[in-house]
Amino acid sequence: MNSTTPPHASDSPGRPSTGRPSTALLTDKYELTMIRAALADGTADRPCVFEVFARRLPAGRRYGVVAGIGRLIERLADFRFGDEEIAVVAESLDKATTDWLRAFRFTGDVDGYPEGELFFPGSPVLSIRGGFAECVVLETLVLSVLNHDSAIASAAARMTTAAGGRPIIEMGSRRTHEEAAVAAARASYLTGFASTSNIEATRRHGVPSAGTSAHAFILLHTGPDGTDEASAFRSQVATLGVDTTLLVDTYDITRGVETAIEVAGPELGGVRIDSGDLGVLASQVRGQLDALGAHRTQIVVSGDLDEYAIAALRAEPVDVYGVGTRLVTGSGAPTAGMVYKLVEVDGIPVAKRSAQKESLPGAKRAVRVHRRSGTAVEEILLPWNGTVPAEPGLNQRDLMVPLVRGGDPVPGLPSLDESRAHHEAVMVTLPWAGLALSQGDPAISVRVVPPGTPPR
Numbered sequence: 001m002n003s004t005t006p007p008h009a010s011d012s013p014g015r016p017s018t019g020r021p022s023t024a025l026l027t028d029k030y031e032l033t034m035i036r037a038a039l040a041d042g043t044a045d046r047p048c049v050f051e052v053f054a055r056r057l058p059a060g061r062r063y064g065v066v067a068g069i070g071r072l073i074e075r076l077a078d079f080r081f082g083d084e085e086i087a088v089v090a091e092s093l094d095k096a097t098t099d100w101l102r103a104f105r106f107t108g109d110v111d112g113y114p115e116g117e118l119f120f121p122g123s124p125v126l127s128i129r130g131g132f133a134e135c136v137v138l139e140t141l142v143l144s145v146l147n148h149d150s151a152i153a154s155a156a157a158r159m160t161t162a163a164g165g166r167p168i169i170e171m172g173s174r175r176t177h178e179e180a181a182v183a184a185a186r187a188s189y190l191t192g193f194a195s196t197s198n199i200e201a202t203r204r205h206g207v208p209s210a211g212t213s214a215h216a217f218i219l220l221h222t223g224p225d226g227t228d229e230a231s232a233f234r235s236q237v238a239t240l241g242v243d244t245t246l247l248v249d250t251y252d253i254t255r256g257v258e259t260a261i262e263v264a265g266p267e268l269g270g271v272r273i274d275s276g277d278l279g280v281l282a283s284q285v286r287g288q289l290d291a292l293g294a295h296r297t298q299i300v301v302s303g304d305l306d307e308y309a310i311a312a313l314r315a316e317p318v319d320v321y322g323v324g325t326r327l328v329t330g331s332g333a334p335t336a337g338m339v340y341k342l343v344e345v346d347g348i349p350v351a352k353r354s355a356q357k358e359s360l361p362g363a364k365r366a367v368r369v370h371r372r373s374g375t376a377v378e379e380i381l382l383p384w385n386g387t388v389p390a391e392p393g394l395n396q397r398d399l400m401v402p403l404v405r406g407g408d409p410v411p412g413l414p415s416l417d418e419s420r421a422h423h424e425a426v427m428v429t430l431p432w433a434g435l436a437l438s439q440g441d442p443a444i445s446v447r448v449v450p451p452g453t454p455p456r
Contacts, residue, residue: 106138108407155333166318195210272299
């Protein structure tokens with residue numbers, strides 16, 4: 001636990017530098033002013049438990065997906081106040097506080113739902129234990145990572161379900177902040193997308209990349225009549241081979257498809273349609289390709305797709321979807337609504353009681369109950385050391401796993417691909433109604449066993 005003289009102060013700068021930029025200023029000012037007051041009144045070291053949870057799901061959603069755990073743990077390691085960071089905040093803080101910040105190293109424990117896991121209203125997706133000051137200073141970092149990534153992952157999971165096994169390419173980089181784009185590519189891959197157009201996501205996280213050309217490349221090859229698709233297609237095929245995907249809707253789609261097959265032959269990998277009535281056009285293009293002998297040429301569609309548009313295209317001959325704007329913006333991926341609340345002080349449960357913003361007191365663990373067939377039927381929130389009796393015909397699964405111990409990541413945390421496999425497995429446990437895109441209640445109910453109440 002961090003104290004006025006933090007445990008790592010004697011061997012400052014503490015743990016070896018990660019070589020990455022500090023994340024310490026990705027925070028809110030009130031966290032630092034609370035620390036200043038807590039140091040002054042002697043409460044900074046009181047043992048506390050904070051929990052992250054969502055009071056409700058966004059309208060129309062029946063489940064959420066936990067994402068960003070891996071990114072958060074990495075960013076926690078970079079949460080260091082060096083000279084540059086101290087210089088930004090020193091004017092409004094006293095020396096005791098700036099000394100504390102300079103020596104800060106999180107020394108607490110973190111447990112939580114693994115990445116890719118499903119969450120519901122009240123699910124304690126993260127539990128942070130330590131001194132008050134060292135835990136409260138992490139609030140904004142924790143929420144900004146988990147709220148963003150979980151919102152993207154939850155939206156992407158619905159799109160993956162709607163696609164029914166057809167691949168989806170994430171291509172939202174040009175519609176959001178450059179760093180959010182990398183995180184979005186990671187979160188969508190976690191929940192089933194096949195690849196991303198974002199190369200930085202490939203470098204940082206190993207997400208497979210995909211992309212061929214845009215309308216600008218077609219327009220570049222302009223002939224006397226203002227068009228020359230054939231030259232553009234010949235250049236692309238000569239460089240990338242016949243497995244490439246040609247963009248055929250810059251001018252006239254019917255002529256574009258005809259030219260594409262003339263240039264590449266019937267073994268062309270794919271054609272992409274980026275505008276118009278995608279369902280009607282996909283059907284027309286499929287018929288044209290088949291008539292030209294290009295039976296194996298795939299059709300890729302893109303252009304403001306979301307889960308509803310993808311579902312509407314299920315009956316059409318679409319092979320691959322490209323999704324961007326509706327995934328990475330608020331309209332398609334509404335916030336996960338997670339909050340970071342103090343639930344225990346010195347082992348005593350505490351709770352916020354404000355109307356419509358209540359929190360559940362006491363540190364909690366979560367168990368999900370499944371039928372023997374694997375279908376989830378209920379999530380139970382128990383006191384941290386509580387148990388729930390087994391019921392005939394039902395299995396229990398503990399949801400929370402150790403993530404950080406003594407400030408250090410637990411060895412052997414899952415890779416992104418392992419978390420992706422976990423997500424695929426837990427999606428199978430949802431009741432069929434939980435996969436519906438229509439309005440409805442959460443897919444499973446959450447039952448709370450209050451502290452001191454024997455579980456039934």
